Amino acid sequence: xxxxxxxxxxxxxxxxxxxxxxxxxxxxxxxxxxxxxxxxxxxxxxxxxxxxxxxxxxxxxxxxxxxxxxxxxxxxxxxxxxxxxxxxxxxxxxxxxxxxxxxxxxxxxxxxxxxxxxxxxxxxxxxxxxxxxxxxxxxxxxxxxxxxxxxxxxxxxxxxxxxxxxxxxxxxxxxxxxxxxxxxxxxxxxxxxxxxxxxxxxxxxxxxxxxxxxxxxxxxxxxxxxxxxxxxxxxxxxxxxxxxxxxxxxxxxxxxxxxxxxxxxxxxxxxxxxxxxxxxxxxxxxxxxxxxxxxxxxxxxxxxxxxx
Amino acid sequence: xxxxxxxxxxxxxxxxxxxxxxxxxxxxxxxxxxxxxxxxxxxxxxxxxxxxxxxxxxxxxxxxxxxxxxxxxxxxxxxxxxxxxxxxxxxxxxxxxxxxxxxxxxxxxxxxxxxxxxxxxxxxxxxxxxxxxxxxxxxxxxxxxxxxxxxxxxxxxxxxxxxxxxxxxxxxxxxxxxxxxxxxxxxxxxxxxxxxxxxxxxxxxxxxxxxxxxxxxxxxxxxxxxxxxxxxxxxxxxxxxxxxxxxxxxxxxxxxxxxxxxxxxxxxxxxxxxxxxxxxxxxxxxxxxxxxxxxxxxxxxxxxxxxxxxxxxxxxxxxxxxxxxxxxxxxxxxxxxxxxxxxxxxxxxxxxxxxxxxxxxxxxxxxxxxxxxxxxxxxxxxxxxxxxxxxxxxxxxxxxxxxxxxxxxxxxxxxxxxxxxxxxxxxxxxxxxxxxxxxx
Numbered sequence: 120x121x122x123x124x125x126x127x128x129x130x131x132x133x134x135x136x137x138x139x140x141x142x143x144x145x146x147x148x149x150x151x152x153x154x155x156x157x158x159x160x161x162x163x164x165x166x167x168x169x170x171x172x173x174x175x176x177x178x179x180x181x182x183x184x185x186x187x188x189x190x191x192x193x194x195x196x197x198x199x200x201x202x203x204x205x206x207x208x209x210x211x212x213x214x215x216x217x218x219x220x221x222x223x224x225x226x227x228x229x230x231x232x233x234x235x236x237x238x239x240x241x242x243x244x245x246x247x248x249x250x251x252x253x254x255x256x257x258x259x260x261x262x263x264x265x266x267x268x269x270x271x272x273x274x275x276x277x278x279x280x281x282x283x284x285x286x287x288x289x290x291x292x293x294x295x296x297x298x299x300x301x302x303x304x305x306x307x308x309x310x311x312x313x314x315x316x317x318x319x320x321x322x323x324x325x326x327x328x329x330x331x332x333x334x335x336x337x338x339x340x341x342x343x344x345x346x347x348x349x350x351x352x353x354x355x356x357x358x359x360x361x362x363x364x365x366x367x368x369x370x371x372x373x374x375x376x377x378x379x380x381x382x383x384x385x386x387x388x389x390x391x392x393x394x395x396x397x398x399x400x401x402x403x404x405x406x407x408x409x410x411x412x413x414x415x416x417x418x419x420x421x422x423x424x425x426x427x
Numbered sequence: 428x429x430x431x432x433x434x435x436x437x438x439x440x441x442x443x444x445x446x447x448x449x450x451x452x453x454x455x456x457x458x459x460x461x462x463x464x465x466x467x468x469x470x471x472x473x474x475x476x477x478x479x480x481x482x483x484x485x486x487x488x489x490x491x492x493x494x495x496x497x498x499x500x501x502x503x504x505x506x507x508x509x510x511x512x513x514x515x516x517x518x519x520x521x522x523x524x525x526x527x528x529x530x531x532x533x534x535x536x537x538x539x540x541x542x543x544x545x546x547x548x549x550x551x552x553x554x555x556x557x558x559x560x561x562x563x564x565x566x567x568x569x570x571x572x573x574x575x576x577x578x579x580x581x582x583x584x585x586x587x588x589x590x591x592x593x594x595x596x597x598x599x600x601x602x603x604x605x606x607x608x609x610x611x612x613x614x615x616x617x618x619x620x621x622x623x624x625x626x627x628x629x630x631x632x633x634x635x636x637x638x639x640x641x642x643x644x645x646x647x648x649x650x651x652x653x654x655x656x657x658x659x660x661x662x663x664x665x666x667x668x669x670x671x672x673x674x675x676x677x678x679x680x681x682x683x684x685x686x687x688x689x690x691x692x693x694x695x696x697x698x699x700x701x702x703x704x705x706x707x708x709x710x711x712x713x714x715x716x717x718x719x720x721x722x723x724x725x726x727x728x729x730x731x732x733x734x735x736x737x738x739x740x741x742x743x744x745x746x747x748x749x750x751x752x753x754x755x756x757x758x759x760x761x762x763x764x765x766x767x768x769x770x771x772x773x774x775x776x777x778x779x780x781x782x783x784x785x786x787x788x789x790x791x792x793x794x795x796x797x798x799x800x801x802x803x804x805x806x807x808x809x810x811x812x813x814x815x816x817x818x819x820x821x822x823x824x825x826x827x828x829x830x831x832x833x834x835x836x837x838x839x840x841x842x843x844x845x846x847x848x849x850x851x852x853x854x855x856x857x858x859x860x861x862x863x864x865x866x867x
Contacts, residue, residue, distance in 0.1 A: 175834075176516040178538030261683035262702055263693065279686030280625075282849075366626055369685035370849035371842070385509045387838035388534065 163401065169394035176388045187391030197396075199371060200379040207289060207375055208354040214294045215301055215350055216343070222298065223305020224335055237306075244299040252363035255292050279365050282372035289361055289373050296360070297353075301346045308342030309335060348411045352404050376400055466496040467522035467761065467768040470511060473501040476714040476789035477578070480782060488776040495768040497523070504690050505627065512834070515540050520758040522765040523772070527830040528565030528574055528754040534834060536568045541756040545571045547770060554774055559794040559818075562752035565826050574754035575773045579711070579791040580818045582749035583633045583827075586712070587705040587730040588698055588723075591618055595704070599730060603641070603670065603737040610679045613704045619681035621674075622703035624689035628841040629829050631848045633707050634674075636748040636828060638667035641737040645746060645823040652831060654866035659858040663741070668847060668854030670737070675848055685849060692719065699723040707734070709749055710814050713790040713807070724790075731810065733817055747817050748825040752794045787811060792818060836864045 173183035191197055226237045243251070258265045259278040266275025279285045312335065320330050358377040361367065367374035367382065374382075376396060384393030471481050478501050485499045500521070502510055507525075514520050515535065524541065526532060535541045548555045554575075555563075562576035587599055595616045600606045606620075613620040624630045639647050643663025651658035658664075674680070681703050687693050695712050697703040699720035706712075717724035736744040755777065757769045776782070778795050786793040790807040792814045802811040818824065829837040843860050846852045852860075 175534060175538070176512055177534065177540055256686070260686070260693070262681065262687075262697060275682075277683040277686070280683040282851075285686070365686065366688075368626055368845055368849075370846040370851045372849075382838065382842075385513065386834070388512065388834040 166394045166397045166401075169390055170392075170398050172391055174390040176385070176390050183391055187389075187395045190389075191392045191395040191399075194392075196371065196374075196379060200374055200376045200396075203286075203371075203373060204355065204375040204377075206286065207293070207357060207373075208351055210286075210290045211293045211297075211354055212347060212350050214290060215298050216347065218294065218298050219301035219346065220305050220336070220339065220343070222302040224309050224331065226302060226306045227309035240302060241299045243296050244303075246296075248296065248359040249363050251292060251296055252360045255288070256364055259288065280369050282369055285365050285369060285373050289364065292360060292364065293354070293357065297350070301350065304346050304349075305339065305342060308339050312338045344411055344414060348408050351411065352408050355400055355404050355407075376403075466498050467765040467772070469497050469499045469523040469525070469769075469772075470507070470514075470521040471499065471501055471525040472507055473503050474715070475718065476785070476791070477711070480785045480789070483785065484776045484779065484782050485772075487779070487781065488772050491775070492768075492771065495764075495771065497768060497772060505688075515758070518760055520760055522758055522761040523769050524756045524758055526574065526754050526756060527750060527827070528576075528752070529826050529830040530833045530837060531830065532566070532574055532754065532756065533568050535756065536571075536573050540759055541573050542759050542766065543571050543573060544575065544757070548572055551774055557778070557795055559752070559796065561818075561824060562794045565751055565830070566754050574756040575777060576752035576794055577755050577777050578753040578793065579786055580749075580751055580794050580814070581709045581711045581791070582747040582814065582817045582821070582824065583636070583707060583709050583734070584731050584747075584814075584817065585705060585707050585734050586698060586716075587732075588701055588703070589728045589730045591701050591704045592730070597704075599732055600735050602735050605735065606679075607674070607677065609704075610674070610677045614678055618701065619697065619703040620679050620705060621681065622694045622697035622706040623680045623684040624687045624691075624694035625680070625684040625845070625848055626686055627689040628845050629827065630689050630694065630708070631844045632828055632841065633709075633748070634671050635667060635844065636825065637707070637734040638670055638737065639664060640742040640746050640748065640823070640825065641734065641744070642667050642670075642740040642742065644740075644742040645825050648825065648828060651861070651865055656865065657858075657862050658865060659861040660855075664858060665854045668857055672847065672850060672854065675850060680848075685845070695719070699729075710810075711750075711791065713810060717790060717807075725806075731813060743822040745817075745820050746823045746825070747821045749827060750830070751818075751824055751826060833867060835867050839864045 169180070170187055171182060171184060172180050173186065174180040222240060226233055226240070256279065257263075261267070261275045261277050261280070264275070266272065276284060278288050316334050316338070317330055320334055325333065356377055357375055358381065361373055361375060361378055362381070365373045367378045377400065380393050380396040380400065383389045383396065469485060472478065481501075482499055485497050489496050511520075511524060511526070512531075515524070515538075520540065524535070532541070558576050559580065562580070563572060566572050566574040566576055585599075591613075592599065595612060595618065597609055597612055598605075600609055610620045636648070643661060643666075647658070647661050647663045647667075650661070681687070681697055687697075692712075692715055694706060694708070695716050696719070698706045699716055713724070713729075716729060720729075723729055733744065733747060736742070755769075755773065757766055761769070778793055783793045783795055783798055783801065787798065787801055787805050787807075790805075790810055792798065792802075792811055799812065799815050802808050802815065805811060825831075829841060832840060840861060843852065843857050847854070847857050
């Protein structure tokens, strides 16, 4: 019964504010909108304009029509970068989601030792991507790294110098870095599930696994969508970690779209094609997040509490 | 949110952008310039001994000129290459731009970003006549001089670890066939034949530079540089590319070379710790190997030689490649006052006697005529004379390819070189990709 009360209270004041304080609330959105326009929309328009021009980064910007787009779309490097980006996205999602849900459900318990473990799990979240990449790069060095130091030959693989292994390392490090964050989201999600459901299930004789599959997972539906959106869209912009770890190498084995954009723009001085890739990145990100919202049904923002 | 609010915001953001634009095109700007409006800024590379010597020169200048100051800022090599381009494009260039000349300098010139120093050198012929004449080629674009050559001449040479050679009972290679014969010998002894910082990519490029030269002579790359159609498909080019892939396939390079960066000096560490027997690298690495390698250099364990000839090749074995000098340009966006400070710095402190001594003391050959007379007393006299000999006897001293080419072509080149060493493309595919960026 207690769980029913809060949503009922929350609905009522909303209808009152809409009538009385609507103007002032819209005004309060201005700073956020201003930031969004200045640092989101305007640069985006700039990039769109740049993708139809030719610029080497230092000289004059000259209009070039569709030349940059033609160069990018006919470059065999683009499908490859798209494929690598997709691989990173899919694999890191497939590794992170189950691990995060399990850890999140585990940490949702209120036992004291779990609180202690939670602190340990969240440590990677405190480190910057560049620091993580530099550390892993040093640890995985086949000649001076962990394998050579501990004299364990199986650790002395050419981790970052062999295409498939390097991709595996990237997925591992990405997961290592972000699983704590998504566990935190799932921990919150699991704690929101009303205990009455578990109590009812227990009375019906459901075991722990059954409770997890039949109550926890379905109740986490929207949390999974939120977390997946963050993972999928976030993986489009992986740059710092991969740049420091492998620089897109060996060859172009881990060259994701964001890295391809950087290399074209800032190393090859081709700002036009680089901007075209940036536009492609934005479009893919928009389409993916829309798709994920669709997956969650029309009312993804609605409350998932019981009765809602 | 109604429409009026939106418009106010858009206007506000627009005005903000305009204001920001004013700020960045302002004259004295640049992250380096903090100490006063009139101060000039100067960006250069980190990494000793160069970093300390560059700072010392600036300090001497600032001490001697209390009214005009230079603020130095140092950046890591690979980061600097990006940073300086971005800064110049954004109108935030430092007054004094450190660089490698060649194709990058040309791109600055084409965008009117650097000062024409031709007349200044004509007025100050004493400054010009002190320096190696060969160092001016990479500072010259369309017969005008846009940079002051500075610092040292740094050819690429073949370093080797004498201790490792003694242990294995091998002799330094005298030909390409010797190299290929040494590879299984060292591998059998558990030592990598060659150290290589392959993630930096220009490190791999040094191998191609020498193979192209030894097989086909300097004309092969020159043709590509000058825009001759399909120049990369030259048979000598294909042979060089094939040979380097044979070396990769024979495990000629250290395990994991494609994830080692040169900026971390890990490639040098492999040589002086005896994990690798040889390393093809610029002579600028001598100073850091002396610093970090314990008694590796001081104990006489470091051997060095020019790259050996390739059987049946056309290139003169005295030829070399590398950096004929480093280069200082003046940003055309700087104020007149800053430009004057920079020119005064060029005339009075760049390669001053004190700086020349510092370069020699750290095992480098400054590009000043007659500096060989000062080398005899140095503890590194043998190495210095070796480098001086290579630089002055070379029939052809080619500039590093990635510096000579335009940034666009250089990036394509480095990209393809990385794939070539990864064996993910064939020599023919390499040539086909590179032919497409000829003249770009």
